[in-house]
Amino acid sequence: MTPAIELVGIDKSFGSVHAVRGVSLAIEKGAITGIVGENGAGKSTLMSILYGLYHADAGEIRVDGQPVRMESPHDAIARGIGMVHQHFMLIDTFTVLENLVLGAEGGPLLAGGLAAARAELARLSRDYGLTVDPDAKIADLSVGEQQRVEILKVLFRGARILILDEPSAVLTPQETDQLFRILATLRQRGVTIVLITHKLREIVAATDRVYVMRQGQVVAERRTAETDAEELAELMVGRKVRLQLDKAAAHRGEVRLKAERLRLVDGRGVVLLDDIDLELRAGEIVGIAGVSGNGQTELLQVLAGIRPPSSGTLTVCGRTIDARHPGDPAEMREIGVAHVPEDRLRQGMVAAFRASETAILGYHEQPPFSRNYLLRGPAVGAHCAKLMERFDVRPRVPGLRSSSFSGGNQQKLVLAREMARDPKVLLVGQPTRGVDIGAIEFIHRELVKSRDAGCAVLVVSVELDEILSLADRILVMFAGRIVGEVESGRADERTLGLMMAGAKAA
């Protein structure tokens, strides 16, 4: 059978970066094909070429055996290729139907187009088992339902080939399972699906065939039934990887951080944090699980002194912080609280600064970096070189712009900076977001090492696997509250997933 899509010898460079190197692959008709690889392996670039967003420097795209030129997404859509983006492109205040017809209104008067769309939507829902209320406002839908609308949008435009880019990034495990059921139904109905992800579990669970990319090349092709997560991880990284983290039981010491009835209300009266009670002891790693956007970001900000709580108290190493006695990040650092922010590019570093300057962010007023009101260049450089050595940051060039480092190396640098002063409390947001597998292993081991040295570690992550392997104790956040606490030994993905969806309190 002719494959739905064939890519032959696709090559693409951005300046000196050779993003895709001579990639050839075939997407089977009516099957789910996975493309897996680390960040920067070239999978998104490849799909953008297929979707007409970029033009390949060399190579050929064939759809149903016919060579085609993809000048823009219009060409891709015309050939029945649709893309579901990682970030939804929906208008919150419109209904499902209105979002569906956006860009395909079908005439100067909306009514006719809407009626036709309603009929078409009913047919799609029936055929593919994708039920959504056509008149519901997007803002009222759950994230999983919004994604369903995105898929419907693509099908509505007549797509027979669906590309999904990291579709599970914003979903709970249950919603992810649901998504995979939908994909299975679509496959039965003959839709061809390409799933791009870096999560091995999903590849193994959902796909029929998988291509592994590394450094812009396809390094392996496997039938999913004949492979497993370990082998895929090894192929992705190019060496053996331990997916399991070895760690001894925690030796808990004194309470380092204690939050009591912590609330945070924003200017419009929206409750962001609701009665948070939290205790963090020396020598343990507490993991905060939850779907992104349920108050984890705000919790980290309050704990790090960036935002004062609206009410309640926070006691850190003897200092009490409340609405009337707010802390600030500099003071928290003095006390011994180190903070690796969730979004390193936006908070944890300055992209335009040299690595050595990023390596003192927040500590720039302290000796030895600052003495007699002057910044000591040599001390700053030497400090950065030391951090790079210890945390294996590559390349080891303190004078290089921070933005020139890969995500994993940036994260290692930020982590190194925060761990350099042996903090009493270490707050870590998304320790391995956008970090490749090799670096993940390293970062996890460092966090455990720090715990074993007596540091109180709080890890916020949307990656459940990460929380499960790192944390000694797991708290689950939903809608600004802590809805459950589980000892890590007794935690499993299913119960945590239910809590994350707000379905069950432990």
Add this chain to the structure above:
Amino acid sequence: MKAARRPLPVWADIILLPLVNVALAFVTVGIIVRVIGVNPFHALNLLIAGAVGSPESIGYTLYYATNFIFTGLAVAVAFHGGLFNIGGEGQAYLGGLGCGLAILALDRYLPAWAMIPIAIAAAALFGAAWAAVPAWLQAWRGSHIVITTIMFNFVAAALMVYLMVNVLIAPGSMTPQSRNFEPSSSLPAMTGSALNLSLALALGCCVAVWIFLWHTPWGYALRTMGHNPEAAVYAGTNLRHMTMLAMCLSGALAGFVGVNELMGVHHRIVLDFPAGYGFAGIAVALMGRNHPLGIVVAALLFGALQQGGAELAFEIPTITREMVVVIQGLVILFSGALVQLPRPWLQGLFAFRRPS
């Protein structure tokens, strides 16, 4: 599309790009000059001779450059903090008022060694204070600093006219000028030109700004705020205080224009002495890539244009004073607004030279 070309080497970015910009401006000017019937090379010769042809003309070029250094530094300091201070004009005006008031109050009692530093400090203080109001409005009230600083230029101009006409005017005078300052407030100047000791102050400010921005923790925090305010908050910087600091320093630097003009040249308070230096400072800073060294080079160019342009208008009747303003405007256009125009060409050239 992602960045499809590699960035230019640093030296090309700092030296070559501005040179190409200036060259483009001159080519355009040449075409215009040709159209009005003057040989462009003859005009260029006159321009150069007017700017650097004699010790006196060099003196005037340096005197103009002094003002451009002050306002260029002022724009750069604010810009490193992510603040676009286009109120240099008003801050320069108020700086002049500050040093003028100090001199009028004290010049009969103090010797030069005491009078001059006090007057300079007063210029800085008044310039800073005039910048502090928009800074405060931005930091605490969220009023956009571009809007408020530009409005403060008009307020400054109106205030000065009022003061000069009604309050500070010398008794019996028909022109809005204060009485003459006593010699104790005069800065040592070059005979036959307006160049005075303010140039040393300007160069000192360059060094000080360089040290402040790149070698002190506050400068570090300021640059962090400029590049990434969220990271600055994360690092524990109080953005409000830092905004105040950046704008006050910026205003003080602009205020020094008053020192050059009043203590170096006019020796009394006059109207309209900032004469557009505050606005030209934006172009100087842009062209100098917000670095003190670049600002000195750009200020020299602008100073030479100012001085050479005046000579040109004098020598060739068809080139009027307005024509000279057009020339300056074109240089500002190419090295300010269109500064990135030749970048892709240069990048193409470099990519060609060193294929990847």
